[in-house]
Amino acid sequence: MKLTYRDEDGARLGSLLWEFGPGRRAISSAMLGGGIGPAEWALNAQVVAGYSRMDPVDHLLEMAPAGPGVGMLTAASVDRFVRAADGGAEAAATVGLRVPTWAAAPDGVPDPELAPLYVPGTINIIVTVPVAMTDAALVNAVMTVTEAKSQALAEAGFACTGTASDAVCVAVRDHGPEELFGGPRSTWGARIARAVHTAVLQGAQAWANRDQPIT
Numbered sequence: 770m771k772l773t774y775r776d777e778d779g780a781r782l783g784s785l786l787w788e789f790g791p792g793r794r795a796i797s798s799a800m801l802g803g804g805i806g807p808a809e810w811a812l813n814a815q816v817v818a819g820y821s822r823m824d825p826v827d828h829l830l831e832m833a834p835a836g837p838g839v840g841m842l843t844a845a846s847v848d849r850f851v852r853a854a855d856g857g858a859e860a861a862a863t864v865g866l867r868v869p870t871w872a873a874a875p876d877g878v879p880d881p882e883l884a885p886l887y888v889p890g891t892i893n894i895i896v897t898v899p900v901a902m903t904d905a906a907l908v909n910a911v912m913t914v915t916e917a918k919s920q921a922l923a924e925a926g927f928a929c930t931g932t933a934s935d936a937v938c939v940a941v942r943d944h945g946p947e948e949l950f951g952g953p954r955s956t957w958g959a960r961i962a963r964a965v966h967t968a969v970l971q972g973a974q975a976w977a978n979r980d981q982p983i984t
Contacts, residue, residue, distance in 0.1 A: 801840030853967035864972030865890035869929030910951030925973035
């Protein structure tokens, strides 16, 4: 993983880049490279809090390396990322919680300060595992990531399941024996859950005390 900076919109903004190389595929909810497909890299790019560009995919492509990959945006400070590992599963999270959100909210009641492409606080999670998974197991793994994230937020004292702009990426090998399950009681799902829980919990606690550095 590589952390770099760029000057944009009058701010110094960071980007986190994972370069997996060939032999990986990913499932993701990201705007760039979303769905299930080959992934040679993953990019988590910081933007200004009032981000309003209507071409986020083109913007990500301007920052991304060549080849297929996954790109996501956040207004959280990416240099405050948190990494955690468990039994070969690795998770990295950037946590912003300025507009914490319940998934099931009343119809017609917008979250404060939220606009279509506004990302005032986003939780982006990138997970890697050194095994192959079936498509169904990948979907299950995304569920596991989301459940572990919500558990961590509750334990950190936030009344939310996340934010309205959260994104996730789970990258696996594209060859070898495929894991059939990705739920929280499967071998790799349990490892994913623990890694994500640790990373998001530390990130959420740091957000609550963001005048202090992450240790």
